[in-house]
Amino acid sequence: MTNSLTFAIPKGRILDEALPVMERARVVPEDAFHDKANRSLTFATTRDDMRLIRVRAFDVATFVAHGAAQMGIVGSDVIEEFDYADLYAPVDLDIGHCHLAVAEPKGASATNGASHLRVATKYPNLTRRHFERQGIQAECVKLNGAMEIAPELGLAGRIVDLVSSGRTLKENGLVETDHILDITARLIVNRAALKTDPRVAALVEAFRADSENRKAA
Ligand SMILES: Nc1ncnc2c1ncn2[C@@H]1O[C@H](COP(=O)(O)OP(=O)(O)OP(=O)(O)O)[C@@H](O)[C@H]1O
């Protein structure tokens, strides 16, 4: 067998939408992958030259950028936050729709006139860039989840986080004040692998063709 391809996918919420897209590109995990009790992180696929790894969303980009995985699926939020030069995102998969937003406690108007702000977020780079464009220096407090409780506990006056239905903000007494970035999940590939391994290029074409078929339908 030739050297194996490694395809990285996030373990959380994109997964359900990603699996049918992957299946149409003939990337199909073994049955054990669907067993919630299974603690394995590596899974065989129906291709004997490909395996899947299931990792955290931010780590998908890291594995692919370093060539430890040749390709993967991840939200454009993660791609933009890291901005890895070795990562190429050739196909918008039109799944995992959400947006990145600034939010603050209802009635606070905390950003008015300030030149320096404290912001709780999982996205310090995107946050700093967003506020820099407004001439504001953002001091970021890095959290990995549950950003929405930070203002109430005095950790930061506002948050930058993903919003989909808006329910999490509402149920935590926050309102959106700025829409930063629309987000969808993308196919990502390692640039060197794309140049040197024709199987990677063929898979990119399979995902691209599926995406175009869906757009045309
Ligand atoms: N509310 C949402 N609606 C739609 N897509 C979302 C939403 N929240 C996050 N996403 C997308 O899903 C990705 C997170 O995927 P996932 O839940 O698999 O992450 P994870 O690996 O479980 O994250 P964590 O590191 O928090 O454990 C985000 O990067 C974003 O692209």
Ligand SMILES: O=P(O)(O)OC[C@H]1O[C@H](OP(=O)(O)OP(=O)(O)O)[C@H](O)[C@@H]1O
């Ligand atoms: O607008 P909504 O539809 O309410 O979705 C927004 C929530 O979804 C994401 O969290 P997720 O559920 O992925 O959990 P996390 O805190 O572990 O990231 C995000 O961080 C928000 O908390």
